[in-house]
Amino acid sequence: MLSPSLRQSLQEAVRAIAPGKQGQAGIAVTLDGVAVEVGYKPKPWVDLSAYAGRTWGREWTAGARAGVSW
Numbered sequence: 001m002l003s004p005s006l007r008q009s010l011q012e013a014v015r016a017i018a019p020g021k022q023g024q025a026g027i028a029v030t031l032d033g034v035a036v037e038v039g040y041k042p043k044p045w046v047d048l049s050a051y052a053g054r055t056w057g058r059e060w061t062a063g064a065r066a067g068v069s070w
Helices: 004-015
Strands: 023-029 033-043 046-055 060-068
Touching: 023 046
Parallel strands: none
Antiparallel strands: 023 033, 033 046, 046 060
16 A cells, blocks of 8 residues: 555656656566666557666666567
8 A cells, every 4th residue: 555645746746747648657566676667658559668676675676678569
């Protein structure tokens, strides 16, 4: 469950997105750690994203992803 302050921050971030923009954001929490991903959809058939993650009490990792859809 999200804390009230985190929920409010997410709502404010979503409201700040200009109309017509396409993208995505996500968070994954597992037994190994946590990762955050943000993405952009420059064309209806392609999406790009970057992520950063950290294992609990250990090191950071980061990367990028590109995908196509039809």
